[in-house]
Amino acid sequence: MNTIKLIGAILIVCGIAGIAFGSISFTKETHKASLGPIALAVQEKETVNIPLWASIAAIAAGAAVLAAGSRKG
Numbered sequence: 001m002n003t004i005k006l007i008g009a010i011l012i013v014c015g016i017a018g019i020a021f022g023s024i025s026f027t028k029e030t031h032k033a034s035l036g037p038i039a040l041a042v043q044e045k046e047t048v049n050i051p052l053w054a055s056i057a058a059i060a061a062g063a064a065v066l067a068a069g070s071r072k073g
Helices: 003-021 052-072
Strands: 023-035 038-049
Touching: 003 052
Parallel strands: none
Antiparallel strands: 023 038
16 A cells, blocks of 8 residues: 555545544643642643534545545556
């Protein structure tokens, strides 16, 4: 499998994952305070929504890259 076909397959898998999950959640530390031996940290949960059009565009781009790669090789 050459590099072009691999990139196309990765785009398709990412597009399908974007449709299946719809969002990505992660935890981020926003504030830290240290007063002698006492340390405080605040963690916030963030969510990033993946637009449906971006997932569909990734699948279409992956298919186009795979089609172009199969024509050359």
